Amino acid sequence: MSFWTELDTELAEFPARPLVERYERMCTERFTGYRVWFSGLDGHRLFGFLSVPAGEGPFPALLETPRHGSVNNPPHYNDRLRYVTFTMMHRGQRLADVPFAAAYPGLFTLGVTDPRTYVYRAIIADCLRGAEFLAAHPQADPARLAVSGEDPVLHTAARRPVFRAAVVNTPLLHDALHRREHGESYPLEGLDDLLRAHPERETAVRETLAVYEPAALARDIRAEVLLAAPAEGPGWNGELLAALGDRGTVYQRGEQDASDARAIDAWLSGRLGMPGMARFAS
Amino acid sequence: MSCGTPVPDTRKADDEPALQVRARRTTPRIADMAPRNRTWSPQARSIRVVAMTEPQRAHIEVPRPPDFDEFWTETLRLAESIDPAPRLIERPDLSSPEILVTELRYVSFGHVEVAAWCARPRATTGPLPIAMHIPGYVSEPAILKSWARRGYFAVDLAPRGKLRANAVVNPGFPGLLVDNIVDRYSYTYRGFYLDVVRGIDVLAGLGETDETRLGVFGSSQGGGLGILAGALRPDTVRCIASGCPYLCGIADAPRLTHSYPYEEINEFLRIHPEQTTALKETVSYYDVVNFAPAVRAPVFMHIGLEDDVCPPETGFAVFRELDCPKELATFPGSGHDAGQPGVQQRIEEFMDKQLGVRA
Numbered sequence: 001m002s003f004w005t006e007l008d009t010e011l012a013e014f015p016a017r018p019l020v021e022r023y024e025r026m027c028t029e030r031f032t033g034y035r036v037w038f039s040g041l042d043g044h045r046l047f048g049f050l051s052v053p054a055g056e057g058p059f060p061a062l063l064e065t066p067r068h069g070s071v072n073n074p075p076h077y078n079d080r081l082r083y084v085t086f087t088m089m090h091r092g093q094r095l096a097d098v099p100f101a102a103a104y105p106g107l108f109t110l111g112v113t114d115p116r117t118y119v120y121r122a123i124i125a126d127c128l129r130g131a132e133f134l135a136a137h138p139q140a141d142p143a144r145l146a147v148s149g150e151d152p153v154l155h156t157a158a159r160r161p162v163f164r165a166a167v168v169n170t171p172l173l174h175d176a177l178h179r180r181e182h183g184e185s186y187p188l189e190g191l192d193d194l195l196r197a198h199p200e201r202e203t204a205v206r207e208t209l210a211v212y213e214p215a216a217l218a219r220d221i222r223a224e225v226l227l228a229a230p231a232e233g234p235g236w237n238g239e240l241l242a243a244l245g246d247r248g249t250v251y252q253r254g255e256q257d258a259s260d261a262r263a264i265d266a267w268l269s270g271r272l273g274m275p276g277m278a279r280f281a282s
Numbered sequence: 283m284s285c286g287t288p289v290p291d292t293r294k295a296d297d298e299p300a301l302q303v304r305a306r307r308t309t310p311r312i313a314d315m316a317p318r319n320r321t322w323s324p325q326a327r328s329i330r331v332v333a334m335t336e337p338q339r340a341h342i343e344v345p346r347p348p349d350f351d352e353f354w355t356e357t358l359r360l361a362e363s364i365d366p367a368p369r370l371i372e373r374p375d376l377s378s379p380e381i382l383v384t385e386l387r388y389v390s391f392g393h394v395e396v397a398a399w400c401a402r403p404r405a406t407t408g409p410l411p412i413a414m415h416i417p418g419y420v421s422e423p424a425i426l427k428s429w430a431r432r433g434y435f436a437v438d439l440a441p442r443g444k445l446r447a448n449a450v451v452n453p454g455f456p457g458l459l460v461d462n463i464v465d466r467y468s469y470t471y472r473g474f475y476l477d478v479v480r481g482i483d484v485l486a487g488l489g490e491t492d493e494t495r496l497g498v499f500g501s502s503q504g505g506g507l508g509i510l511a512g513a514l515r516p517d518t519v520r521c522i523a524s525g526c527p528y529l530c531g532i533a534d535a536p537r538l539t540h541s542y543p544y545e546e547i548n549e550f551l552r553i554h555p556e557q558t559t560a561l562k563e564t565v566s567y568y569d570v571v572n573f574a575p576a577v578r579a580p581v582f583m584h585i586g587l588e589d590d591v592c593p594p595e596t597g598f599a600v601f602r603e604l605d606c607p608k609e610l611a612t613f614p615g616s617g618h619d620a621g622q623p624g625v626q627q628r629i630e631e632f633m634d635k636q637l638g639v640r641a
Binding site for chain 1 (some may be wrong): 374375376378420421422424426427428431435445454455456458539540541542545549550552553586588589590613614616617619621622623624
């Protein structure tokens with residue numbers, strides 16, 4: 001049984017048991033907001049903001065996977081107008097931090113010397129659970145599901161091939177050992193801190209990150225994928241692009257993030273049959 | 283693209299043509315500032331039309347409460363009556379042969395302990411210039427090794443509610459912006475603002491820092507509270523790099539955007555419309571526009587002209603109120619990144635120049 005199949009099997013042993021509660025302050029005439037508590041691997045209770053457009057569905061639906069950081073904003077107003085949106089927190093983040101609260105810096109290297117203990121095993125399982133929740137929502141159009149976020153989007157799309165489109169905003173796990181050489185910023189600097197203190201662990205870290213390398217799963221992705229490359233520093237390597245083949249498109253970010261946001265929004269909304277919406281002056 | 287009012291800087295020779303500055307006037311401390319009578323006007327409600335095309339012309343109304351100075355004088359007095367009892371804890375697990383990383387903990391307003399990450403070059407002896415960063419709303423403080431490598435005692439604050447400073451006060455995210463927003467005395471940002479001010483006091487008093495060379499920088503929440511820091515500690519803060527400042531035009535901003543964090547106010551008023559007056563009263567005490575005239579240090583501000591998070595109208599509003607040497611860089615096509623990553627070099631050059639650092 002492969003590493004990822006074993007994870008699926010293990011996750012299936014923990015029912016999601018979602019608790020969905022209408023959240024009045026996130027309700028308008030044009031959409032209804034909910035808070036959702038649900039269970040992931042080991043029964044850890046997770047959290048998400050769900051929003052459903054007013055009117056008769058089904059609607060296109062968007063899963064926003066968590067960023068690397070303590071806090072995720074709720075779904076944006078413009079997205080709530082167009083999509084069933086589910087913005088989730090993985091274990092350790094605010095609103096999902098009992099009994100485990102993530103440390104920053106610290107989370108990125110937690111357990112990284114063994115693929116089975118690496119914290120991203122559970123975090124990716126959390127994302128898979130979020131995908132299951134959204135795909136099962138009665139108002140979500142199964143033919144128009146999308147996922148966006150950092151590169152755990154690729155793991156999610158590979159292991160839950162229900163998505164029509166996937167937007168990857170930035171690399172995280174991809175090519176991490178190489179990308180850490182280009183700066184001193186966290187979370188990648190955490191790898192330097194670890195290997196400085198424990199150089200003998202480099203092989204183990206390398207082997208773990210190889211398991212979590214998105215390129216290793218990319219052939220299982222059915223969605224069209226937009227890979228947004230950072231304006232500076234290394235982006236997406238040839239191995240990943242080759243694995244995605246003609247399903248992958250690279251969008252090179254420039255120095256105008258509002259223009260980039262418009263272009264990415266247009267790409268995604270076009271694949272879901274919805275109009276593009278600029279956040280500025282909306 | 284830059285704009286500003288070029289006036290000779292009377293304090294320092296400035297051979298940088300791009301830095302357009304105004305002469306410093308003798309600006310009183312916040313407690314001595316004469317109150318201005320501002321009121322909410324019908325004109326302010328028409329701002330949206332102007333905003334989409336010419337944000338610099340938008341009229342942002344920020345009333346200044348008559349007892350604004352008294353409120354902050356008393357708040358400062360309460361904070362200063364508490365011994366910050368700073369502790370520096372070495373973190374060898376995060377340090378390198380070149381950079382020493384420490385965790386700073388100190389006691390702030392309301393006896394709440396807050397934190398900061400500090401990084402300094404090991405090789406340099408003697409007091410170091412201070413580069414103090416204030417994190418954004420959803421960001422956790424970083425360890426600024428690249429700034430330390432350039433010769434700074436580099437600090438990133440974790441005010442209350444941030445991780446490592448949320449044991450007692452934990453408003454959650456989303457939530458901080460509207461936490462107790464109907465009462466200026468218990469509004470959570472009251473302590474948060476003072477965590478920044480007391481952080482300056484603590485840093486200036488560390489033996490390994492040069493209290494005469496302290497600069498503040500940050501974007502969004504860090505950009506707004508950098509201005510606040512300059513207003514409440516005008517004798518210590520020597521320069522401010524402020525990106526897309528948040529907490530400016532707080533009452534108007536939610537009408538200009540549906541992006542968080544200002545969307546929190548829209549959501550709050552959706553379920554508590556009866557609290558509109560109380561909310562506007564509270565935020566008038568906290569609006570950075572009302573602090574801006576007390577800033578004396580040179581300010582470099584950069585904003586994105588398509589910023590959906592901190593609308594550019596509000597950035598222009600606070601910039602207009604600054605009465606100090608100042609430069610504004612605006613970036614068409616930029617949103618909340620406000621010119622990053624390209625503007626980073628200008629920020630560093632500004633800080634280096636103002637603080638006499640040869641990086």
